[in-house]
Amino acid sequence: MVRIGAFLVGLFFAGWLLISFLFGAVAYVSDPPQPTVEHEFHKAPKHVSFSFDGPFGRYDRQQLQRGFQVFKEVCSACHSLKFVAFRDLEALGYNEAEVKAIAKQWAIKTPDVDPKTGEMSTRDPVPADHFPKPFANNVAAAAANNNAIPPDLSLMTKARHHGSAYVYSLITGYQPQPAELLREFPDAKTPEGLHYNPYFANLNLAMAPPLTAEGQVSYGDGTKPTVDQMAKDVAAFLTWTAEPKLENRRRAGLATIVFLLIATGLAYMAYQNIWADKKKAA
């Protein structure tokens, strides 16, 4: 009885799926899906190498400091970094006094209650504070940016596939719309106020090219601030903001795995030992 019922249910599901397949296949042949402009022109991030690539890679502190400088002088005007605190910058190699100075001189102030009047006011950030947001809320951010809200950058490199390379590619990837694209998809012309960038998911991005000229930021360590270098540095910095414990994690991993290899080797030998007499009896 169970088997007859099952047979009927199975016949129904399998049969209807195959019929659905036929519908789909007919439609696929008679009316093949049209390629979309994103499908044709979106590009995977460029290949770029960083000091933290690979299982033993580490952050380059100098590079992180340069990237932080680019963030401070360029990105921070519009983008927040709300999960990172000034105190975290000590991991970049700044000492306590430097972090304190960075916080105090930060262009955006931390909102707080005025201790005398009780009204909303702002004060200088202290190391314990997270980076203050450039806009009070999403409405303000949208109003100031042509209706596009600049996303928070704390986790950006983990929120995109191949995030570090993605940030680098996006910043260096602005270009005129290819003539070929307009020929194939005449409707896909980049709208007014947006910018064509093949590394962006839907190809047109509200953010204007942020790094446009060599020397836009002047580095203190003698590195030549080419657009490419600045993009790479800020991508490295944003990798650190997204995964500040990367080095701890890899170090702990190495110790754990070495220990486990030894322990498992011993466990294997013990296992063989214990079974040895069963072998002989067999």
Next chain:
Amino acid sequence: MRRRDFINIAAVSFAGMGAVAVVVPLIDQMNPSADVLALASTEVDLSAIQPGQAIKTTFRSQPLFVRHLTPKEIAEADKVDVATLRDPQTLEERTVDGKKQWLITMGVCTHLGCVPLGAGEGENRGEYGGYFCPCHGSSYDTAARIRKGPAPKNLEVPEFKFTSDTAILVG
């Protein structure tokens, strides 16, 4: 001991070592996190505190009493014979050299952790003119030393330093 026993014992003890090593982060995660530790120091502006007044602020999420002693209160504190105290300390030992009028203590009764009265305007300062804990009746004098009641110790003086004449950094 046979070699095979040795290997079995080694394998089990290695596994035990691993288990102990794993317990370390499991325990450590309950310690204060980095954001809590970052708030572990407090700056206090003293300029607005008049002699005889005290303010209550917070240090490490606990009340901190900052009191500007009057010369009379200082004299009362100095008058006491230290040897008779339960927790013998002089006012000098409890304040910074040359800034004897600034009494900085935790607002945590050393008995069971209640907040003593006396820092707020008009609060009961107890019979020794310092602080009075209403929970179990401990009385502290003008140097915040325990004088009467169940508390075993004087109110704790946290680590602090003057960053200017009118500001201190606690912690």
Next chain:
Amino acid sequence: MSFPWAEHYTPKHPVMQWMDEKLPLPRLVYNAVGAGYPVPRNLNYFWNFGVLAGLALVIQIVTGVIMAMHYGANDLVAFATVEQTMRDVNSGWLMRYAHANGASFFFIVVYLHIFRGLFYGSYKAPREMVWLLGLVIFLLMMATAFMGYVLPWGQMSYWGAKVITGLFGAIPVVGEPIQTWLLGGFAPGNASLNRFFSLHFLLPFVIAGVIILHIWALHIPGSNNPTGVEVKGPQDTVPFHPYYTAKDGFGAGVFLIIFSIMLFYAPNYLGHPDNYIEANPLSTPAHIVPEWYFWPFYAILRAFTVDFFFVPAKLLGVLAMFASILLLFFLPWLDNSPVRSGNYRPTFKKFFWILVIDVLILGYCGGAPAEEPYVMISQVAAAYYFAHFLIVLPLIARFEKPLPLPGSITESVLNRHNIKGEEDALPGMGADPQPSNAG
């Protein structure tokens, strides 16, 4: 319970004797997973995955209880508290990554455990109850994993909650009120997050309880084995301890090495980048997918694209998805071949491997975007999935001519040794008379 030749618990130390009189817990452990439980001597490495699943559950409960110490179940702060755990809590990143990857590894070992049962006929009499309880555990795991994925309140969390509760919305008439009831609102929100957190904390302990029943039910007939031939006498078994505790110890080591490689060197590989974007009710991710362990079922859900007369395709998809799991509850009665092990069932064996490939294809399609050709492929694959369990297995059981079975477990072990002549060559491998089963 157990076999008459099982070793008996005889405490020597007076304290243990006293304990045995008052609360015979050591005796229970001795009989459950100690020397008092005789186990077939020929289990291969596929029998490690039960213990490994238990280990995975322990990892999840320990790291999960710790995560809960730092988590705020409130839609305004949930995402931020998870980030705070990752950044500021001592070893918080380790707990979070261990918990997230631990879920994946729990499913990996459970899937291997299930497929081992499917191949060796462990679901057949007299072990039907073991199989049914195992399926209950599997359903509880799926519910727990789904609710856990909502807690970080990222984009995939939010939209996953919306889509999965939307499945119930497909039920005619009462569907929408049920969805609203599940969510405690018209869309996922603070109420949903709090109840999911509460249940996510509760269910693992329910799972632990059902595991006890699962093991209890297993101990009544005893473990199955690669030949599928029942134990005939003491020569066929070895005590669980030390023989299988040693083997499971080694298995746990291998499991932990692979787990550590993922956890420490590719902790986000199995996750989705969109879940590092805070939940935004106004913007749907371009490509919503559940976690990988749900992909085969998600592919079945999406495979129904054509209405069946008055039944909408959406409802069909939901019914089929639930049916794809529920049909496993009938498996002991669908496949009524008296032979258990796939090793002695040539036709079954071929179809078994087709099923494995089929499920892998379904999984791949479930993770791919909902566009052609993936939908068409998943339609064919889903059709086979249903046909396999509901049509093919009963037919094979009826018409297949099984290979001759060995007279006993010991006979099969001896034969293997005589054939391969490795009695002295590879001590210890006697536990695995058929390591080639995998291929």
